Amino acid sequence: MSQIKKILLYLIGVGLLIFGNRDVLAKISTKKVESAEKELKPDLKAFSKPKDSVRREAIKVVEKKNDALLDSIHAATTAKVSQKAKAKELKKAEQKKKKSEVVVAGVQNEAEKVEEAPKTKVEKEEPEKAHGTE
Amino acid sequence: MPSSLLYKTQTRWLFHSHIKLKLSIFYDDSIFDELFETLEEVNSKYNSYTKDSYFDLINQRAGRFVSTDGHTVALLKKLITISDDLDGEFDITVMPLIRLWGFYKENNHLIPSTEDIQAVIENVDYSNISIQENGNQVRVGVKQEIITGAFVKAFAVDRLVENMKSIGITDAIINAGGSTIYAINNESHPSWPIQVDEARKGGNPLFQLRISNECYSTSSSENTYLEIEGKRYSHIISPKTGYPSENKQVGIVSRDAVVGDAISTGLFNFDKDSFAKKMRSLSTKYEVEGFIVDKNGEIVFSDNFEKYIV
Numbered sequence: 001m002s003q004i005k006k007i008l009l010y011l012i013g014v015g016l017l018i019f020g021n022r023d024v025l026a027k028i029s030t031k032k033v034e035s036a037e038k039e040l041k042p043d044l045k046a047f048s049k050p051k052d053s054v055r056r057e058a059i060k061v062v063e064k065k066n067d068a069l070l071d072s073i074h075a076a077t078t079a080k081v082s083q084k085a086k087a088k089e090l091k092k093a094e095q096k097k098k099k100s101e102v103v104v105a106g107v108q109n110e111a112e113k114v115e116e117a118p119k120t121k122v123e124k125e126e127p128e129k130a131h132g133t134e
Numbered sequence: 135m136p137s138s139l140l141y142k143t144q145t146r147w148l149f150h151s152h153i154k155l156k157l158s159i160f161y162d163d164s165i166f167d168e169l170f171e172t173l174e175e176v177n178s179k180y181n182s183y184t185k186d187s188y189f190d191l192i193n194q195r196a197g198r199f200v201s202t203d204g205h206t207v208a209l210l211k212k213l214i215t216i217s218d219d220l221d222g223e224f225d226i227t228v229m230p231l232i233r234l235w236g237f238y239k240e241n242n243h244l245i246p247s248t249e250d251i252q253a254v255i256e257n258v259d260y261s262n263i264s265i266q267e268n269g270n271q272v273r274v275g276v277k278q279e280i281i282t283g284a285f286v287k288a289f290a291v292d293r294l295v296e297n298m299k300s301i302g303i304t305d306a307i308i309n310a311g312g313s314t315i316y317a318i319n320n321e322s323h324p325s326w327p328i329q330v331d332e333a334r335k336g337g338n339p340l341f342q343l344r345i346s347n348e349c350y351s352t353s354s355s356e357n358t359y360l361e362i363e364g365k366r367y368s369h370i371i372s373p374k375t376g377y378p379s380e381n382k383q384v385g386i387v388s389r390d391a392v393v394g395d396a397i398s399t400g401l402f403n404f405d406k407d408s409f410a411k412k413m414r415s416l417s418t419k420y421e422v423e424g425f426i427v428d429k430n431g432e433i434v435f436s437d438n439f440e441k442y443i444v
Contacts, residue, residue, distance in 0.1 A: 131313070
């Protein structure tokens, strides 16, 4: 590989790093390492393969566990959230009901007060009716 | 000449009646609470229909002495004297007869048999009321029962008049259910007018009275009666015969509301001739005047009643 190509690849790598495309950079750098390994130590592949697969399997297991854990956490959280939401709704409904009851009671009390409260009238001297009916 | 003065009025429900107080416009509304409180106190302490009032306790414990207060004893003594003066036609122990006639039943009203009336009348006798003034102890006989309907409202009115005068009210009128009306007057407003109509709903006007520092009491059978086999029977029952009176109306002007109410109730059981005679003796002793409308609609005035008519 010519020096110019290497410099170009380096610059591209740096550019990609700057713009955050780490996946591309990783591919490029992996290719670069792989090709370098092929060139320098072709036997290393034999040792690294089983290690990688074991690691991948382990990762897969961990990922599965994580996923399961996440799922359970998610489910629990969802349940909690929905429970909280339900409780909140119930509380709101109760408060609303109480409020309406208070309003109704208040209205009733006012009505009772109106009925109970004796009214004062102003009159002139008028003959009082005697009837003996009460 | 009607007065041009302005008054404040309040009406409240007490003693199964509308009680209206009317006094000078210059008083604050809060005075009504204080005045009605006097009436409420009487209602709670002395009304036989109020549970655990003195008269309720006397009835509950018939046959045994019950501790009361000085007012109960003074009131009973006054009522017993009036009963004597009315030859027993006024009797506060008449309750068993009223029950017998079915005034506390909703239906199945029947004219009681003569035997039943005679059996019950034995328990109607105010002279069986025993009073021990030392300790204000009162006892009625076994199976006896006092009914306060004929006097407790008037007693409350008398107490109220006393209270009003003590706080300086000199111009007011108390209308207790249309049957006990007390006028308080001063020099600038010397009398209050009272309209007396025939004792039936929508009855024609009879006359207008003017009373001054006096009470007008009236008894009639208009609103409290029983209808048995198409005939109306008054709630005022003669304690001597056991039968309801057939008169239509009695009106009495007196200085004391209890005296006026008791006399108008008692005289309701008199016929027109005995009414005129009895009024002569009563007017000397109690300063009362009055009239009766008998069962035929005939009106008889006491000797000096017409001075009140305007």
